Amino acid sequence: MLTDKELDNFIICKKCDTLHRKIPLHQGGKALCSKCNTLIYHRDDKMIEKTLALVITTIISLMVAFNFTIISININGLEQSLSLLSLFSVLLEHQQYVVGVMFLFLIVLFPLMMLSSIFFALFFITIKRYGYTVRRLLILLSHLKHWNMLDIFFISLLVAMVKLFDYAKIELGIAFIAFILTLGLELTITKNINFDELWRKYENTYGDNYDKE
Amino acid sequence: MIKSSNFVRCHTCEAVNYEYHGKGIFCRRCHSRIHQSRNISYHKTWAFLITAIILYIPANLYPILITKKFGVQTESTILGGIIHLWEVGSYPIAIIILVASVFVPLLKFIFITYLLISTKYNVKSSRIDKHKLFYITEAIGPWSMIDVFVVIILSVLIHFSGVQVFPGTGATSFALMVFFTMLSALSFDTKLIKKES
Numbered sequence: 396m397l398t399d400k401e402l403d404n405f406i407i408c409k410k411c412d413t414l415h416r417k418i419p420l421h422q423g424g425k426a427l428c429s430k431c432n433t434l435i436y437h438r439d440d441k442m443i444e445k446t447l448a449l450v451i452t453t454i455i456s457l458m459v460a461f462n463f464t465i466i467s468i469n470i471n472g473l474e475q476s477l478s479l480l481s482l483f484s485v486l487l488e489h490q491q492y493v494v495g496v497m498f499l500f501l502i503v504l505f506p507l508m509m510l511s512s513i514f515f516a517l518f519f520i521t522i523k524r525y526g527y528t529v530r531r532l533l534i535l536l537s538h539l540k541h542w543n544m545l546d547i548f549f550i551s552l553l554v555a556m557v558k559l560f561d562y563a564k565i566e567l568g569i570a571f572i573a574f575i576l577t578l579g580l581e582l583t584i585t586k587n588i589n590f591d592e593l594w595r596k597y598e599n600t601y602g603d604n605y606d607k608e
Numbered sequence: 609m610i611k612s613s614n615f616v617r618c619h620t621c622e623a624v625n626y627e628y629h630g631k632g633i634f635c636r637r638c639h640s641r642i643h644q645s646r647n648i649s650y651h652k653t654w655a656f657l658i659t660a661i662i663l664y665i666p667a668n669l670y671p672i673l674i675t676k677k678f679g680v681q682t683e684s685t686i687l688g689g690i691i692h693l694w695e696v697g698s699y700p701i702a703i704i705i706l707v708a709s710v711f712v713p714l715l716k717f718i719f720i721t722y723l724l725i726s727t728k729y730n731v732k733s734s735r736i737d738k739h740k741l742f743y744i745t746e747a748i749g750p751w752s753m754i755d756v757f758v759v760i761i762l763s764v765l766i767h768f769s770g771v772q773v774f775p776g777t778g779a780t781s782f783a784l785m786v787f788f789t790m791l792s793a794l795s796f797d798t799k800l801i802k803k804e805s
Contacts (some may be wrong), residue, residue, distance in 0.1 A: 399636055405624040407617035412739040412798065414615055414624070430736060468765050477764050485764045489774040497783050498760060501753070534638055537620040541794065544750050544757075550704075551757030557701055558693075558758070559765065594621040594637055 403595065408435055436589060443517050443596070446588055450514045453580040456573045457506065464568030465552065468559055478570065479503065501544040506581075509539045513584065516593070526601030533593060540585075549578055618642050649797035650724065656792030657720050663785040664713060672778035673759050677771050685778060686710065686755060709755040709782070712748050716789050719745045720796065727801055738801045742793075749790045756783045 406415050408428040420426060420438040428435050439445070467476035479502075486495040516532040519525045552574075556565055616627045618635040625636055633642045671683030684692065686709050693702040719741055725731070726738070759775045766773040 402624050402626075402636070405615065406622070407615065407624055409617070409622070410740055410743045411736045412617065412801075413736070431740065466765075470768075473768050475765050475767055477761060482760065482764050485767055486760065486775075489763065491775050491780065493780045494756065494760065494775060494783050497787065498757075530638065534620055534640055541746070541750075541790065544753055547750055547753050548757050551754045552761060554701055554704060554754065555758045555761040555765070557698065558762065563765075591622045594623065598637065 406435055406591065408433055436591060439587065439589070442587060442589060442592060443521060446513065446584055447517045447521070449580055449584050449587070450510055450517070453577055453584065454507075454510050454514065456576045456580065457510065459573035460570045460577050461503065463570040463573070465570040465574065466556065466568055467566045468563040469566070470563045476568065478568075501542060502548050505539055505542045506545045509536065509543055510581075512536050512539070513588070520593070520596055520600055523600050526597070529597055529601070533590070533597065537590065545581065546578055549574055616642060649795060650728070652795040653720065653724060653792050653797075656788050656795060657717065657724075660713075660785050660788035660792060661717055663781045663788060664717075667778050667782035667785050670778040670781065671776035672755065672782060673762070673773060674776045675771070675773050683776060686782070705755055705758075708751050712752045713785065713789060716745055716749060716752075716793070720789075720792055723796065723801070735801060739798065742796065742798060742801070746793050749793055750786070752786050752789075753783070756786075 404417050406417055407413065408415065408431065410433040411428065411431040413428060413430045415426075415429065415435065417436070418426065420436075422438060422440055425437040426435050427433065461479050464476045464478050467474060483495060483499070486492075486498065512532040512535055516529050516536070519529045519532075552571075559565060614627050616625050616633065617623075618625055618638065618640065619642065620640040621635060621638040623635055623637040625633060625642060627633070634640065635642055668686055670685070672686050673684050673689060675682045675684070686705075690702050690706050690710070693705065723738060723742060723745075756775075756779050759773075759779050763772075763774045
């Protein structure tokens with residue numbers, strides 16, 4: 396039987412489930428799976444600091460994306476604009492409650508929860524306090540990552556714009572740019588963040604005292 | 609002796625854990641459940657999958673988009689919308705919608721059914737391929753929501769007194785269908801793949 400410390404030297408590829416022994420990397424190095432070439436882990440000594448900065452920026456730009464006009468169209472003088480708020484009022488007006496609730500969760504709540512839990516988890520790890528909360532947040536994050544559909548919403552936005560292109564004059568709002576920014580930042584965060592590393596940091600920082608709750 | 613089949617990856621924190629056959633395991637690091645009893649996971653996945661397949665029928669039969677032009681109401685289903693887009697000449701959009709809302713759900717149904725049946729009856733095929741197939745199934749899942757989102761966005765933008773577009777029953781059942789296929793993929797247990805080796 397191997398101890399937990401020894402088990403930490405192994406890693407399993409998320410794509411093809413092959414077991415690997417970890418090798419030490421230099422700063423910025425990447426380790427690929429020997430069977431399917433997927434990126435398994437990488438080393439970044441400043442991961443927490445970088446991600447914290449990115450998350451704060453992302454939350455600000457997400458706020459802009461949620462509150463301002465995304466696009467507005469003009470058909471022969473008739474104007475109509477799209478923002479998240481108008482989206483819900485229209486969905487309620489058409490009595491599409493199921494779609495409305497799903498939309499609320501997938502596009503608004505889950506991305507917000509994801510970003511804020513990354514922020515708080517990293518922040519608490521940095522100040523070395525609230526170990527139990529960090530654990531809950533890290534577990535929450537692993538469940539949330541399947542349910543964030545912000546990127547899909549953006550692609551749908553592009554599809555809808557192309558559909559309207561022939562009939563209407565389309566103007567991009569400030570939230571559209573904020574959306575692109577948010578998605579770019581979010582992609583960088585998900586590429587940068589290393590959950591295995593975070594969990595190990597959590598264990599090193601808080602030890603076993605918080606674990607038994 | 610270190611053998612790959614003795615270890616299992618925690619889905620929550622990615623830690624490597626020992627595998628104890630036939631027992632439910634809790635992760636050593638984050639204490640979340642890695643495996644349920646084999647049967648629970650197997651039946652749960654089937655249940656969600658069947659729900660999704662049933663919902664796929666109204667999603668295709670009922671209109672996903674209803675257009676009201678000066679009192680005249682026209683309805684279009686998913687396939688009808690794709691055919692219309694193709695006839696109008698927006699081929700890229702037609703292909704995106706076709707892939708996202710027809711192929712992706714069908715592929716997911718086929719993949720999950722294959723994974724369930726092949727693990728139950730120990731069909732001979734590479735274990736690694738099955739893991740990859742599962743990974744792909746998980747990754748492509750949410751992309752079928754594109755059509756629903758497009759309909760929602762259009763219904764907000766085309767909302768004048770004369771002309772109105774709004775989502776129909778098809779949109780609701782389609783959204784629910786995607787939801788249940790995702791649940792089905794999430795409840796599939798990779799241990800089912802492992803067991804045969």
